[in-house]
Each structure stands twice: as structure tokens, then as C-alpha cells.
Amino acid sequence: MTQLRQERDLEPRSPHTRRHQRSWYFYDWANSAYVTTTSTVLFSPYLTAVATRAACPGLPSGGDCRTPLHVLGIPIAAGSLAPYTITVSTIVSAIVLLFIGAVADRSPRPTWLLGGFAWAGAVAASLMFFVAGTRWQLGVALLIVANLCLGASLIVYDALLIRISPPDDRDRVSSRGWALGYLGGGLLLALNLGLLSGYRHLGLSYELAIRVSLLSAGVWWFGFTLIPLLGLRDLRGTTATPVDRQAGVVGGSLEQLASTLRELRLYPQTLLFLLAYLFFNDGIQTVIGSSSLYGKQELGFSDSQLIITILLVQFVAFGGAVLFGRLAAGFGAWRVVLGSLVMWTAVVAFAFFVPAGAFTVWLVLAVLIGVVLGGSQALSRSLYSQLVPRGRESEFFSLYQAMERGTSWFGTLLFGLVYQFAHSYRWSIVALVVFFAVGGWLLSRVRMREGILAAGNAVPAVV
Known part of the structure; x- marks a missing residue:
């Protein structure tokens, strides 16, 4: 009877659930502005310029700075600072987010927890306005804080997907959230393109x-975080992991985290999916986070051209997310994600051969990225949600978010190291093929039905 009540509560035709889903979509709209404008397009090249100015004062624009910065006594090439910063932020996140996931499942009001993390990240993102002159240290600190808060908020957000949609509806709901995110991120980026094009007139x-x-x-x-915060405010915390009154929320959460890590071996398919996701998501995130750096430093495109490129990716990705959601309904999310990794491998190989200054060829590459980007990310989220034990959503999504967008670290580390030694972003980008190859091979070995049943969940009609 309890299971039947839970399924009725999650019925997608219910006006109550539809309202929750519409509100939930808007957090993708809210945070995608930061992911697109800041993380993807502007901040890495801008931080690189600030770092170069600090390391090589008086160097002409576009000059090759060979004088390193020194961070804690370690020499760092100015061109490697941005990918190394993302690497550090992910290492910090990989530790901190695990604890946040355990706390989130025990929080009586998970939506307010989502809002708190989101607003803290938004404040850090806003303070990036003050990164000027040679203040690259401020930029590094703010990027780490903003990425950590983004990851923390997404733990709660992704876990709520399970609360507002049944298994057979999850691919559709996840895909629509991603699609709306691409529209929101693209809209703000278009406005910023206008600002960067007409700044002299202002x-x-x-x-x-x-x-x-x-x-x-x-x-x-x-600002837009208010929509999901108000629309989901009536959702309450799970009772599957009750708070130990003596241990308290934090102490009990630490105990639960230790229990989760021990129990993970009891869910071998979930663990295998996470390992696969670690690799192929690192590749995706590094391509996203380093694309503007590659386009500007290696291929010589202007900031305006890069913004046009990302705008194209955003709006194509909207269609790609919707398309892949429909393909998943017919072929299953697992098969569709595997196919997307084959496409990602081809995209990275293509990027290596794009000639410098060939903007039309670059735009063709952008279209290919847009088609595969939305679907691979949205369906990975919904696919993993099927492997998460009920009532342990935030704990398990904390493992997922340690490897999620903007928190890739193996990929950015490799990208930075290759540039450090080869002084060529072409070799950095082509090195990412290994992540899609290994991730795809591991994902092909995941037995989804077995994993879904082991987690105690209902198996969707098409996996």
C-alpha cells in the first residue's frame, strides 16, 4: 500500500506534480546563465588574460608569456591557470559534496537548502566583477567557491527529480529541464553579446x-532561483534516513555517509555507472569548459565570435535535448547515451583539425556539439536516477555531482598538463578522446535492469 501511495503521489498527470515539474525546470534556467556566460565563455580567457598581465607586465596582447606564476612556490604557466583552478575546485568538491549529500537527505526542507547553496554561489559569481588588473588570486578563489556552491545546489536539485517524476517519465522531465537551461543560458549570453559588441556606445x-x-x-x-524555491517549498525531507536525536543532523549525516560508502559495493551496477560517468563526463565538461580557451588562444577567434559560437551551441542543444529525450522513449536512455559517446569521440577528433581562423568550420563543429551535448547530459542524469535507492537520493547524487558539469578534474588536469609541456591546445583537446573511449566501454558493461532492481526501484518500460 505504501508503494502504491508513493506512485500516486508521483503521477505525472496530477496538477500538483505538474506544478512541481514546471518549478523544478527553472533551476536549470537559473544556473545555466552562470555555466554558459561565466564558466564556458568568458571567465577562463579573462582569468588567463589577468594572469598573463600579472606574470608578464607590458606584454602585447596575444603575446606568448613564458614567465610562470608562482602558486605556493609551484611554477604555473599563465595559460594553465584556468584549467588548474577548475581541477582544484573539483578536488575540493569531491570531498565536500559527499558530506553535503548526507546532510541534504536529512534536511526537513531540502528546497531551502537548494536556495541557500544557489544564492551563495550566485553571490560569488557576482563578485567576479571585481576581478580586475592583476587580481588573479581573487578570480581563482571566487571560481572555486562558485563551482562548489553550484555542485552543492545541484545535489539537492537532481535528487528532487526522483521526488517529482515516476521512472517512466524521468527521461522526459530531465530532458525538458536541460532544454530550458539551454534557452535561459543562451538568452543571457545573447544579451551579453550585444553588450560586448556595443560597449563603446555605452x-x-x-x-x-x-x-x-x-x-x-x-x-x-x-533572481531566477526564486521560482523553484517558491514552487517546491511544500516538499519535505525524506523519512528513509531519520535523524538520530543524539547524533544530530551533522553527526548522523557523517555516520550515514560512512554507511553509504560501505553499502555502495552492494550496488555494483550503480558503482560501475559512476565509474563510467567519471570518465565520459570529464571529457564532456573539459570540452565545455575549455572550448573558449581553445577557440581564442589556439584558433584566434575574438570574444564576440566565441559568444556567437556558444549561442549556436545553446540553441541547437535545446533541440538536441528534446530529440534525445524522444529517442530514449523508443530505444532506451542507455543505448542513446552510448551512441552519444561515439559522437563525442568524433567531435573531439574533428576539433583537432579545425584550421586557425576558419570560423565557418568552427561553427559546423559547434552544431555537432550542440546536437550531442543536451541529450548526453540530460539522459545521464535520468539514467543514474534509476539506479539510486529510494530515500537516499541526495547521498547518491552527491557522488554523481562530484563528477558533474563544471567539476571535471581528470580532464582539466590532463588538458593543463598537455599544454604545460606541448604549448599547444590542439594536443590538449585531442587527448580527451581517451575519456570518451574508456567511459563508453565501461557504460556498455552496466546491466541496467539488474541495477534498477538491486536499488529497489521499478524498471521502466524501456531502459
Whole structure:
């Protein structure tokens, strides 16, 4: 009877559930502005320029700076600072987010926890406006804080997917959330393109226009988070992991985290999926996070051209997310994600051969990325949700979020190391093929039905 009541509560035709789903979609809309404008397009090249100015004062724009920065006594090439910073933020996240997941499942009001993390991240993103001159240290600190808060908020957000949609509806709901995120991120990016194109008419310098664009992403993230916060405010915490009154929320959460890590071996298919996701998501995130750096430093495109490129990716990805969601309904999410990894391998190989300055060829590559990007990310989220034990959503999604968008670290580390030694972003980008190959091979070995049943969940009609 309890299971039947839970299934009725999650019935997608219920007006109550539809309202929750519509509100839930808007957190993708809110945070995608930061992911797109800041993480993907502007901040890595901007931080690189600030770091280069600090390491090589007086160097002409576009010059090759060979003088390293020194971070804790370690020499760091200015061109490697941004990918190394993302690497550090992910290492920190991999530790901290595990604890956050355990706390989130015990929180009586998970939606307010989502809002707290989101707003803290949005404030850090807004403060990037003050990264100017040679203050690369401030930029590094704010990027780490913003990425950590983004990951923490997404743990709660992704876990709520299970609460607002039944198994057979999850691919559709996840895909629509991603699709709306691409529209929101694309809309703000289009506005920022207008600002960066017409900054002189507004009496701004180009650097100030970039800083205003960074500020706009933080404000957008902060403001639109109100929609899911208010729309999901009536959701309460799970009772599957009750709080030990003596241990308290934090102490009990630490005990539960230790229990989760021990019990993970009891879910071998879930563990195998996470290992596969570690590899192929690292490849995806590194391509996303390093694309603007590759386009500007290696291929010589302007910031305006890069924004046009990302805009194209955003709007194509909207269609790609919807398309892949429909394909999953017919062929199953597992098969569709596997196919997307084959496409990602081809995309990275293609990127290696794009000639410098060939903007039309670059746009063709952008279309290919857009088609595969939305579907692979949305369906990975819904696919993993089927392997998560009921009532342990945030704990298990904390493992997932340690490897999620903007928190890739193997990929960015490899990308930075290859540049450090080869001084070529072409070799950095082609090295990422290994992540899609290994991730695809591991994913092909995941037995989804076995994993879903082991987690105690109902098996969807098409997996």
C-alpha cells in the first residue's frame, strides 16, 4: 500500500506534480546563465588574460608569456591557470559534496537548502566583477567557491527529480529541464553579446563590459532561483534516513555517509555507472569548459565570435535535448547515451583539425556539439536516477555531482598538463578522446535492469 501511495503521489498527470515539474525546470534556467556566460565563455580567457598581465607586465596582447606564476612556490604557466583552478575546485568538491549529500537527505526542507547553496554561489559569481588588473588570486578563489556552491545546489536539485517524476517519465522531465537551461543560458549570453559588441556606445571599456557580463550571470542565477524555491517549498525531507536525536543532523549525516560508502559495493551496477560517468563526463565538461580557451588562444577567434559560437551551441542543444529525450522513449536512455559517446569521440577528433581562423568550420563543429551535448547530459542524469535507492537520493547524487558539469578534474588536469609541456591546445583537446573511449566501454558493461532492481526501484518500460 505504501508503494502504491508513493506512485500516486508521483503521477505525472496530477496538477500538483505538474506544478512541481514546471518549478523544478527553472533551476536549470537559473544556473545555466552562470555555466554558459561565466564558466564556458568568458571567465577562463579573462582569468588567463589577468594572469598573463600579472606574470608578464607590458606584454602585447596575444603575446606568448613564458614567465610562470608562482602558486605556493609551484611554477604555473599563465595559460594553465584556468584549467588548474577548475581541477582544484573539483578536488575540493569531491570531498565536500559527499558530506553535503548526507546532510541534504536529512534536511526537513531540502528546497531551502537548494536556495541557500544557489544564492551563495550566485553571490560569488557576482563578485567576479571585481576581478580586475592583476587580481588573479581573487578570480581563482571566487571560481572555486562558485563551482562548489553550484555542485552543492545541484545535489539537492537532481535528487528532487526522483521526488517529482515516476521512472517512466524521468527521461522526459530531465530532458525538458536541460532544454530550458539551454534557452535561459543562451538568452543571457545573447544579451551579453550585444553588450560586448556595443560597449563603446555605452561608454565602457571592453574589460569593464566583460566584468558587467560576469555580474549579470550572478544576478540572473540569484533572481531566477526564486521560482523553484517558491514552487517546491511544500516538499519535505525524506523519512528513509531519520535523524538520530543524539547524533544530530551533522553527526548522523557523517555516520550515514560512512554507511553509504560501505553499502555502495552492494550496488555494483550503480558503482560501475559512476565509474563510467567519471570518465565520459570529464571529457564532456573539459570540452565545455575549455572550448573558449581553445577557440581564442589556439584558433584566434575574438570574444564576440566565441559568444556567437556558444549561442549556436545553446540553441541547437535545446533541440538536441528534446530529440534525445524522444529517442530514449523508443530505444532506451542507455543505448542513446552510448551512441552519444561515439559522437563525442568524433567531435573531439574533428576539433583537432579545425584550421586557425576558419570560423565557418568552427561553427559546423559547434552544431555537432550542440546536437550531442543536451541529450548526453540530460539522459545521464535520468539514467543514474534509476539506479539510486529510494530515500537516499541526495547521498547518491552527491557522488554523481562530484563528477558533474563544471567539476571535471581528470580532464582539466590532463588538458593543463598537455599544454604545460606541448604549448599547444590542439594536443590538449585531442587527448580527451581517451575519456570518451574508456567511459563508453565501461557504460556498455552496466546491466541496467539488474541495477534498477538491486536499488529497489521499478524498471521502466524501456531502459
